[in-house]
Amino acid sequence: MNKWLGFSILLALLLTGCVPSPTDDQEKALQETEESEQEMVIIPNEQIKKEYYRTPVPFKKSASRGLVVSNLNTKYDMQETEEGLLRISSLYFDTQNYFFQEGQYIDRDTAKQWISRKSNYEAGLNPSITDDMTPAQIAEQAPIYLAHIVEQNYLQMTDDKKVKLAGMTIGLAMNSIYYPREGNERSIDDKTIEEKGKQMADIILTRLRSKPELADIPIAVGLFKQNSRNDIVPGTYFATAFAAKGKSEFIGWKEVDETYVLLPAASSTGNYRDLNTTFKNFKQDIDDYFPSFVNVVGTAFYKDQKLNSLRIEIPIQFFGKSELISFSQYLTSLVKTHFKDIPIEVSVTSVNGPEVLIVDDGDRKEPFVHVYGY
Known part of the structure; x- marks a missing residue:
């Protein structure tokens, strides 16, 4: 679940079917539904970070909710298709002047048809196949390009x-x-992914414009490259474009430069060499003090060739509370020593669930440390 939605979801859970009176940190407004009816919503004035959109409550779930689980390969891609699209959206819709709402206009049945083969549904965007095609021919000539919308x-x-x-x-x-x-799986090259994605984007835009309520609003698009089923880092968006009010074609396609890197990396060379070395030293210090770890895994997020954030997961065997506190203090000192001025989140877990959370957004003098149960 997106952290930035937490405040709004909590409020929605408290609503119990009605909209409460707004406080000093909230504002009431009317929102017109697809059925041309109006309902009262509350807009929280509080914005946790300038990068986060405010969200009207009651919170409205996506009209196509549920399809993502069956269409995307990993939980990492499921999360990143939404979170990465938020970053793209902020390029076109300023977080200070717009409010976020999950999609209400592409319903589940429509999305299901659009991501199907054209031989199954007339509206299908993936290539048709015939009964006489072999699995090898299908894989070579008509693979499934579009996984989810x-x-x-x-x-x-x-x-x-x-x-x-x-x-x-x-x-x-x-x-x-x-x-x-x-038969065997088939890799799809980046050029083909981009070409097919742009073609499908324009088709979808034309279909959206046929809805009266969408005929004259700006619409942006992002193309996401899904990783393999075995990857433990998410794919990323690689291209974006924009269609101004009333336009039925996306223009100004530009590259989105985002990459997730698994640490420790297999190679000690390349753009991530320094971070990889730092991470290995951090891991070695942990192993020297607490040698019973299964693994220490990091996921670094790079945007425009610069390190944007780092998440580290540390699974442990069962610790007593005194040992856990001792380890937390030692781990915090390592974070301060090895990862200065880097937004970082360290999560320590055991079979019992989360044990310790250490967060440093790069702006605070001391990391935030929480030991669960204390």
Whole structure:
């Protein structure tokens, strides 16, 4: 679940079917539904970070919710298709002036048809196949390119206190590997993924414009490259474009430079050499003090060739509370020593669940440390 949505979801859970009176940190507004009815929503004034969108409550779930589980290969890709699209959306819809809402216009049945083969549904965007094609021919000539569609809506408040749709972002999750029911898997090259993704984006845009409520709003798109089923780091968005109000073609395609790197990396060379060396030294210090660890795994996120954040997961065997506190203090000192000025999150877990959380956003003098149960 996205952390930045936590505040809104908590409020939604407390609503119990009605909208409470707003506090000093909230504002009431009317929102028109697809059925041309109006309902009261609350807009929290509090914004935890400037990068996070505020969200009207009651929180509205995506109209296509549930499909992501069956369409994407890993839980990492499931999360990143949504979180990465939020970063793309912020390029076009400023977080200070727009509110976020999960997609309400591409419902489950529509999304299911669009990601199907054209031979199964007329609206299918993936290539048709015939009964006489062999699995090898299908894999070579007509693999499944499009795995999933993500929709995000962006709202604005009018002068008369009404919240209305003011923008939309679409994410297309593309397969980098096709897994046939029979035969060997087939890799799909980056050029083909990009070419097919751009073609499908324009088709989807035309279909969206046919809806009266979407005919004259700005719509952005992001192309996402899904990783293999065995990867433990997510894929990333690699291209984005924008269609201004009323336009039925995406223009200005540009590269999205984002990469996730698994640490320790297999090679000590390349763009991530220094971070890889630092991580190995950090891991060695842990092993020297507490040699009973199964593994220490890091995931570094690079944006525009710069390290943006680092997450480290440390599974432990059962520790007594005194040993856990001792380890937490030692681990915090290692974070301060090895990862200065790097936004970092360290999660220590055991078979009992989360044990310790250490967070340093790069701006605080001391890391935030929480030992669960204390």
